[in-house]
Amino acid sequence: MKIKLNEVPEEGQNYDYNRNTAELNEVLTDLIQNNEYSVHMFIKPLNTKDFTVTGNLSTKRREQCSRCAEEFDQKIKKNLNEILIPHQEQDRTGKYSKSHVMMGDSTDEVSVTEYNKQQFDVGEFVHEAIALEIPFVAYCDSCQKTESTDAFIYDEKMGEDKKPNPFQALKGLKLN
Numbered sequence: 001m002k003i004k005l006n007e008v009p010e011e012g013q014n015y016d017y018n019r020n021t022a023e024l025n026e027v028l029t030d031l032i033q034n035n036e037y038s039v040h041m042f043i044k045p046l047n048t049k050d051f052t053v054t055g056n057l058s059t060k061r062r063e064q065c066s067r068c069a070e071e072f073d074q075k076i077k078k079n080l081n082e083i084l085i086p087h088q089e090q091d092r093t094g095k096y097s098k099s100h101v102m103m104g105d106s107t108d109e110v111s112v113t114e115y116n117k118q119q120f121d122v123g124e125f126v127h128e129a130i131a132l133e134i135p136f137v138a139y140c141d142s143c144q145k146t147e148s149t150d151a152f153i154y155d156e157k158m159g160e161d162k163k164p165n166p167f168q169a170l171k172g173l174k175l176n
């Protein structure tokens, strides 16, 4: 499933995909099997070659709880906030400056995706977006609560004068 970016109108266009419209069914099978999914995107040209993609996606997948081994449906929801830029060859320094795509004073996290040949590969993009949301370790709702409590006790033990390890802090955030 690819969108021809040169056909996106100047005022932007909505794109919606789900199991009924079926465009992404096959490419997402390995991640979410036959579960429902909903992808909403609004694509708008920023200039002659860069595009913004905003929207959201939601789906679920069958997981086995790492603690109690119960099977449960893991919900996946994600906001999309992406800039599409044409594929760039690296310059002599091996670095390509992406600063020109920064969005004003927006504090939202914006990611950058490169496209090839005027085409945005929606299947690959959505597959990647969902794959990134899948936790390494899955806990069902009741085990999730237990894990959160454990994490809290651990933080308390670290003491107030010690800065928490940023990775531990991130882990704590994920669990909430």
Ligand SMILES: [Zn+2]
Pocket: 065, 066, 067, 068, 069, 070, 139, 140, 141, 142, 143, 144
């Ligand atoms: Zn469990």
